[in-house]
Amino acid sequence: MQLLLLMRKIILSISFFTFTPILLSISIVYFLFLSYNSRLHKGLISHSSNRGVAFAALPSAENVLGDSIISKDARIEIVRQFFARYKSPLEPFASNVVKDADKYGLDFRLLPAIAMQESNLCQKIITDSYNCWGFGIYGNKVTRFDSYPEAIGTVTKTLATNYIAGGLNTPEEIMKKYTPSNNGSWAYSVNYFMELLQ
Numbered sequence: 289m290q291l292l293l294l295m296r297k298i299i300l301s302i303s304f305f306t307f308t309p310i311l312l313s314i315s316i317v318y319f320l321f322l323s324y325n326s327r328l329h330k331g332l333i334s335h336s337s338n339r340g341v342a343f344a345a346l347p348s349a350e351n352v353l354g355d356s357i358i359s360k361d362a363r364i365e366i367v368r369q370f371f372a373r374y375k376s377p378l379e380p381f382a383s384n385v386v387k388d389a390d391k392y393g394l395d396f397r398l399l400p401a402i403a404m405q406e407s408n409l410c411q412k413i414i415t416d417s418y419n420c421w422g423f424g425i426y427g428n429k430v431t432r433f434d435s436y437p438e439a440i441g442t443v444t445k446t447l448a449t450n451y452i453a454g455g456l457n458t459p460e461e462i463m464k465k466y467t468p469s470n471n472g473s474w475a476y477s478v479n480y481f482m483e484l485l486q
Contacts, residue, residue, distance in 0.1 A: 363396050370485055376409035384440045392448035401481035
């Protein structure tokens with residue numbers, strides 16, 4: 289029995305002194321590999337050093353799209369989604385809204401916000417008027433347009449030249465001339481809809 293215990297201790301000792309150095313060696317090699325790999329990775333993404341050809345596969349600055357292109361596309365998509373959410377017939381003309389706003393230096397959100405306030409984004413307009421903005425409609429007078437793009441261009445230009453250029457920049461200031469008898473709810477709603485278009 290004692291011989292069996294002695295043999296067992298000898299086998300365990302031999303196993304320990306054989307496998308422990310092997311396991312330690314493998315661990316050290318593995319950690320060295322991880323450390324080297326980490327330093328190599330940091331070297332590739334470092335902005336302060338150019339090592340050999342590490343940057344050869346990165347694109348040059350001239351192949352990168354500018355921020356202005358991305359933001360213009362984003363504004364068109366924001367307007368389009370706003371129109372789509374409310375099932376507006378203006379949806380195909382989202383790019384017209386942004387293009388004309390840029391052309392006349394107007395906040396791109398103003399025209400959709402006024403259209404939402406005045407006609408629920410063209411859901412409630414006078415038949416064949418294409419006038420979603422309540423523009424030039426009072427009493428029996430109705431301003432009609434031949435198309436939504438014409439209406440968008442005319443209303444945007446009028447807001448820019450007759451309102452914004454005259455110092456009426458906020459919905460509260462615009463309301464005083466656009467719908468003078470309003471109690472303030474018009475401006476409140478236009479501001480709210482402009483916030484939705486962020």
